[in-house]
Amino acid sequence: YPLDRAAKDEADNMELLERYLENFYNLKKDVKQFVRRKNSSPVVNKIQEMQKFLGLEVTGKLDSNTLEVIQKPRCGVPDAGQ
Amino acid sequence: FSTFPGTPKWTKTHLTYRIVNYTLDLPRDVVDSAIEKALRVWAEVTPLTFSRLQEGEADIMISFAVREHGDFYPFDGPGAVLAHAYPPGPGINGDAHFDDDEQWTDDTTGTNLFLVAAHELGHSLGLFHSANTEALMYPVYKSATNLARFRLSQDDVDGIQSLYGPPPPSSANPAVPTKSAPQESGTLDKCDAALSFDAISTLRGEILFFKDRHFWRKSLRILEPGFYSISSFWPSLPSGIDAAYEVISKDTVFIFKGHEFWAIRGHEVQGGYPRSIHTLGFPATVRKIDAAISDKDKKKTYFFVEDKYWRFDEKRRSMEPGFPRKIAEDFPGVDSKVDAVFEAFGFYYFFSGSSQFEFDPNAKKVTHVLKSNSWFLC
Numbered sequence: 156y157p158l159d160r161a162a163k164d165e166a167d168n169m170e171l172l173e174r175y176l177e178n179f180y181n182l183k184k185d186v187k188q189f190v191r192r193k194n195s196s197p198v199v200n201k202i203q204e205m206q207k208f209l210g211l212e213v214t215g216k217l218d219s220n221t222l223e224v225i226q227k228p229r230c231g232v233p234d235a236g237q
Numbered sequence: 238f239s240t241f242p243g244t245p246k247w248t249k250t251h252l253t254y255r256i257v258n259y260t261l262d263l264p265r266d267v268v269d270s271a272i273e274k275a276l277r278v279w280a281e282v283t284p285l286t287f288s289r290l291q292e293g294e295a296d297i298m299i300s301f302a303v304r305e306h307g308d309f310y311p312f313d314g315p316g317a318v319l320a321h322a323y324p325p326g327p328g329i330n331g332d333a334h335f336d337d338d339e340q341w342t343d344d345t346t347g348t349n350l351f352l353v354a355a356h357e358l359g360h361s362l363g364l365f366h367s368a369n370t371e372a373l374m375y376p377v378y379k380s381a382t383n384l385a386r387f388r389l390s391q392d393d394v395d396g397i398q399s400l401y402g403p404p405p406p407s408s409a410n411p412a413v414p415t416k417s418a419p420q421e422s423g424t425l426d427k428c429d430a431a432l433s434f435d436a437i438s439t440l441r442g443e444i445l446f447f448k449d450r451h452f453w454r455k456s457l458r459i460l461e462p463g464f465y466s467i468s469s470f471w472p473s474l475p476s477g478i479d480a481a482y483e484v485i486s487k488d489t490v491f492i493f494k495g496h497e498f499w500a501i502r503g504h505e506v507q508g509g510y511p512r513s514i515h516t517l518g519f520p521a522t523v524r525k526i527d528a529a530i531s532d533k534d535k536k537k538t539y540f541f542v543e544d545k546y547w548r549f550d551e552k553r554r555s556m557e558p559g560f561p562r563k564i565a566e567d568f569p570g571v572d573s574k575v576d577a578v579f580e581a582f583g584f585y586y587f588f589s590g591s592s593q594f595e596f597d598p599n600a601k602k603v604t605h606v607l608k609s610n611s612w613f614l615c
Contacts, residue, residue: 208368209368209376209377210368210369210370224377227378228318228319228339228348228377228378229317229378230318230321230353230357230376230378231310231318231319231320231321232321232322232376234376
């Protein structure tokens, strides 16, 4: 700290992704620290699940298209069954 | 499409709703209309009907709230989550909550209440999110939707009909009997003097007048025509069709849109369709058919394209030589582009815009000029 701008943006984006996956794709709280382990398979699997459901290219990464879609307003009902 | 785990659905077809409170973003009557219209979207394609309660517990309780609002799923301020709703069932189930930190509008300058309400009420009826990006039940809000011509995707129709089935064919299914009921047809009013049709065909003794995504079904025995969405009868057919005609000997109606055509028999769309219109013998320069009619006695079908027409031999299943010919030469008096045509009582009725020409094929002349909607006895 202080983070440089690019690092801060990436951290913000990862936090957004984390919340999105928690809220809508049942990402478990116990993998919440994935910002530091973003290549872990549970996280990649969840990103892939989200990308597949939303009709995005399935990369398993937070690419620009995925970031754009998860920033759009949406319904609060989770996409994954609870 | 998908449904909620366990596929919860209402076990009755008449449901109640109540608007518990209002956003300050819109006049109350605009909110009322948006909710009514959103319910109507689903009522048009199912046997479901809705009535409004002013007090007490309704099946579907509709409310606006901000942040924490008593259901453990707090809203999040402007943007992001717009609303949420619960699947069918008692208590909070069936209810729809709207985040009042959004800027609700009746157009697309903010968050359009009708679009979001239609989506949430889909949840209230048992639909889960769809992965089909064209579907209303896709979870991401799409502000660019053309509100004036809103329609459910086939995916949405398939989804809701998997739970409740199609609407009963014997009724026009007036979903929400309120002052805004005429909006059921969007801008369509059967008595509008300017009304024109996309296509018209007979079907087993009735007459179907197609317009946009709907059609009027006129029986000669009943004065008042029924009004239906095309998808409620034939879910796989497109809206905004170009032409339609019945071949009575085959008990089949052929439906045309663009370079494709379908065959329907009663409620069933026949297998092997759509086919290209060019399989009928049209040249590649013909991209669409304006109107068509089949002469049951001569077994000839006439296809009208701009100012010309082709003649198809139904027995040989081939286009006749010597065509196209000018419409104006062989159908004098029918000088303009034809929107639709059908046969009744030995006359051909040609439609062009809001005008209708009764043509006597034997005398080869126009015998009456009428308004297009004269069949509705307005």
